[in-house]
Amino acid sequence: MPLVRSILAAARQTLLDVEALLLPVACLGCERPLPPTEERGGCCALCRYRMRPIAPPVCARCGQPVDRWDTATGRRAGAPVRREGPVEPGPAAARRGNCAWCRSWPAELGWAASAVWLEPGAARHLVHALKYGGWQCAAVPMAELMVRECGASLRAVDVLVPIPLGRVRERERGHNQAAELALALGALTGIPVEREALVRSRETRTQTALAPAERWRNLAGAFRATGPLGARRVALVDDVTTTGATLASAAAALASAEPGIIGAVTFARASVPA
Numbered sequence: 001m002p003l004v005r006s007i008l009a010a011a012r013q014t015l016l017d018v019e020a021l022l023l024p025v026a027c028l029g030c031e032r033p034l035p036p037t038e039e040r041g042g043c044c045a046l047c048r049y050r051m052r053p054i055a056p057p058v059c060a061r062c063g064q065p066v067d068r069w070d071t072a073t074g075r076r077a078g079a080p081v082r083r084e085g086p087v088e089p090g091p092a093a094a095r096r097g098n099c100a101w102c103r104s105w106p107a108e109l110g111w112a113a114s115a116v117w118l119e120p121g122a123a124r125h126l127v128h129a130l131k132y133g134g135w136q137c138a139a140v141p142m143a144e145l146m147v148r149e150c151g152a153s154l155r156a157v158d159v160l161v162p163i164p165l166g167r168v169r170e171r172e173r174g175h176n177q178a179a180e181l182a183l184a185l186g187a188l189t190g191i192p193v194e195r196e197a198l199v200r201s202r203e204t205r206t207q208t209a210l211a212p213a214e215r216w217r218n219l220a221g222a223f224r225a226t227g228p229l230g231a232r233r234v235a236l237v238d239d240v241t242t243t244g245a246t247l248a249s250a251a252a253a254l255a256s257a258e259p260g261i262i263g264a265v266t267f268a269r270a271s272v273p274a
């Protein structure tokens with residue numbers, strides 16, 4: 001069988017050559033040339049090190065730093081707590097607590113966690129590379145950071161559900177960045193991904209330019225659950241959390257599929273626009 005073996009070896013080499021053409025030769029975070037050992041990840045070790053994790057003390061429900069919101073609102077947002085994992089289901093009032101950031105979230109969204117801050121530099125570049133640049137491989141280093149920083153929350157998750165894009169936008173973009181992230185997370189953690197559990201019931205305006213109150217209005221009734229989830233614990237997956245409006249709207253819609261507790265995990269967290 002040496003002929004077959006050499007044909008297979010040649011085919012394998014061709015596939016590797018094609019893959020090399022499709023993988024970035026510069027880091028997607030800082031555009032410096034990637035050392036050959038780091039090429040497959042698309043993001044250099046220095047960028048991974050420099051992205052700033054969201055450090056405790058954080059709100060046990062939404063993962064937002066507690067001190068930050070004490071300062072922003074002039075109110076105490078609750079005793080600082082270290083997040084050990086998702087908050088267990090309980091009475092909505094108890095889960096709401098008095099954190100300024102998640103107080104207005106619907107009861108269906110039990111917890112949310114993000115890996116890093118969406119700051120200028122690597123975090124922002126990776127988000128753009130995945131969303132607009134066509135670099136689907138950026139999902140891998142992003143998912144690795146999500147596992148590193150949100151691992152405790154993910155250990156109590158049975159199924160990953162990406163935030164769906166509208167059909168028109170997905171066609172324009174060619175892919176859904178949240179689905180790419182969910183698939184990369186699923187591959188790293190072994191948690192199954194259900195891409196179709198949640199769909200957009202209507203097209204919405206892009207959230208980027210909207211003020212917080214408009215974001216909530218824009219998303220009212222935007223999602224629809226497609227079938228029962230059988231009491232499984234769900235983590236919604238998205239690239240960026242800004243106000244939490246998308247996650248809250250998606251969780252409220254997904255509740256009709258009767259899952260267990262619904263949480264959300266995102267790669268980056270942006271500050272709320274003033």
Ligand SMILES: [Zn+2]
Binds near residue numbers: 043
């Ligand atoms: Zn880099």
Ligand SMILES: [Zn+2]
Binds near residue numbers: 062063064100101103
């Ligand atoms: Zn909170």
